[in-house]
Amino acid sequence: MTIRKYTDGGTRTxxxxxxxxxxxxxxxxxxxxxxxxxxxxxxxxxxxxAIEFFVVDxxxxxxxxxLLRGLRLPRITLIESPRNLGFAAGCNxxxxxxxxxxxxxxxxxxxxLQHDSLTGLLGFAADNTHCGIWGxxxxxxxxxxxGKSAWREPSLLDLLCWSLGVDALLGKVLGRTSGGYSLRAxxxxxxxxxxxxCFLLIEQKLxxxxxxxxxxxxxxxxxxxxxxxxxxxxxxxxxxxxxxIQHAGSQTLSGLNKLNHLYRSKLRxxxxxxxxxxxxVARWLIAFGTGLRMFAFSVLAMVNRRFAGRRELxxxxxxxxxxxxx
Numbered sequence: 001m002t003i004r005k006y007t008d009g010g011t012r013t014x015x016x017x018x019x020x021x022x023x024x025x026x027x028x029x030x031x032x033x034x035x036x037x038x039x040x041x042x043x044x045x046x047x048x049x050a051i052e053f054f055v056v057d058x059x060x061x062x063x064x065x066x067l068l069r070g071l072r073l074p075r076i077t078l079i080e081s082p083r084n085l086g087f088a089a090g091c092n093x094x095x096x097x098x099x100x101x102x103x104x105x106x107x108x109x110x111x112x113l114q115h116d117s118l119t120g121l122l123g124f125a126a127d128n129t130h131c132g133i134w135g136x137x138x139x140x141x142x143x144x145x146x147g148k149s150a151w152r153e154p155s156l157l158d159l160l161c162w163s164l165g166v167d168a169l170l171g172k173v174l175g176r177t178s179g180g181y182s183l184r185a186x187x188x189x190x191x192x193x194x195x196x197x198c199f200l201l202i203e204q205k206l207x208x209x210x211x212x213x214x215x216x217x218x219x220x221x222x223x224x225x226x227x228x229x230x231x232x233x234x235x236x237x238x239x240x241x242x243x244x245i246q247h248a249g250s251q252t253l254s255g256l257n258k259l260n261h262l263y264r265s266k267l268r269x270x271x272x273x274x275x276x277x278x279x280x281v282a283r284w285l286i287a288f289g290t291g292l293r294m295f296a297f298s299v300l301a302m303v304n305r306r307f308a309g310r311r312e313l314x315x316x317x318x319x320x321x322x323x324x325x326x
Contacts, residue, residue: 019075019100020050021122022204025107026090027057031064033109038071040113046122048074052102054094058084086218087197095212104207106223108198112246121201121243124189132206132235133227135195136243137186147180148247149239150192151224154179154269156281163289165296189240193231197223198247206230216272221265228273259317264324283321290318 023041027034034055042048053076057065068078077097085093091106098104103125105118117136125134140146152158158178161167167178181192195201200223210229213222227237263286271279297311 018050019052019102021046021118022052022054022095022098022100022102022104023107024054024056024091024094024104025109026087026094027055027060027064027068027109028084029060029062029064030109031057031060031062031067034064035067035071037107037109037111037113038073041118042073044113044115044118046118051075051118052098052100053077054079054097056081056085056090056094058086058090086215088213088217088219088222089215091222092212092215095207098204101204103201103203106197106200106202108247110248111198112248114244117243117245121199121240124238124240124242125201128238129203130236131191131238132203132233133195133230133237134201135192135237135239136199136245137239137241138196138198138245138247141246141248143246145183145186146247147183147186149186149196150181150237151179151194151196152181153193153228154221154224154266156270156278156285159266159282159285159289163285163292165289165292186239187241189238189242191236191238193237194224194227195237195239196247199243199245202226202230206233206235209233214272217265217268219261219265221269225269225272255313256316256320259313260320263321267324283324287318287321290314290321294318 025034025037038053041051053073055068055071055076056079057068058081065080071078079093079097081090081093095104103122105121121134121136125131128134135149138146138149162178210226210233212226214225217225227235230237267279267282267286270282294311294314297307297314300307301311
């Protein structure tokens with residue numbers, strides 16, 4: 001294993017002509033999950049000699065760094081950052097060390113792979129080279145399609161549906177979650193606006209042309225922004241059922257922290273790609289939706305105290321929005 005400390009200059013590994021795939025994984029207090037993920041890759045049908053691994057530790061506060069230093073794979077580089085750079089910047093840091101021309105797969109630590117997930121994705125990419133960005137189909141822990149394989153371009157209409165609490169109705173009428181695609185559309189191996197960042201393969205030349213992820217997105221929406229900019233260059237992001245994965249969802253981010261990161265990133269996206277007015281409308285919709293949930297759970301808590309925790313969560317989120325900056 002190659003271990004290096006984070007430096008602004010970065011380094012490049014020697015070129016390896018036999019490398020077919022670069023895998024970049026960002027770690028924050030999830031060393032054990034990464035070890036399980038790498039075990040899936042070891043058991044897969046893509047030879048380890050064809051893969052270069054780049055693992056970025058974002059200043060984990062647990063024993064992750066020790067666990068990662070103990071990993072033994074033919075080609076793996078561990079990059080240790082002195083602070084939490086966020087997901088987008090962490091991915092860029094890992095990609096900076098790549099010294100070959102193979103495509104880059106950005107992989108979440110909480111993903112579990114099937115035996116042929118990687119070869120299926122690479123085969124699909126080889127058959128659809130014009131796309132530039134490719135992804136697989138995500139399932140929940142029960143093996144059911146979860147509708148989170150890809151994302152639609154964010155819209156104020158979708159945010160309005162969330163704000164009014166009609167997401168469930170949207171799912172019944174259109175068969176999709178707010179901001180997502182229907183399961184029927186996902187099964188078609190079709191073009192999408194954005195591939196989920198948990199399992200995103202991108203042509204390396206395209207990634208360099210885009211200057212990587214926008215590091216203003218600390219967490220969430222960074223893959224939607226990347227895919228939007230890629231589409232403007234002619235890319236056609238696409239997903240395939242030839243690569244199935246299980247995605248449990250982050251175990252290190254939840255509650256108030258998750259809500260703050262998720263919706264601040266949404267606001268940042270609207271401001272970047274829409275301007276001040278759409279961002280102002282989005283901020284109002286988020287505040288209204290938060291207040292509506294806070295009121296609903298306050299009423300429910302009067303009947304049953306088990307709703308008190310959710311009322312408090314939305315109250316704290318409502319309060320935290322006052323401290324958000326542009």
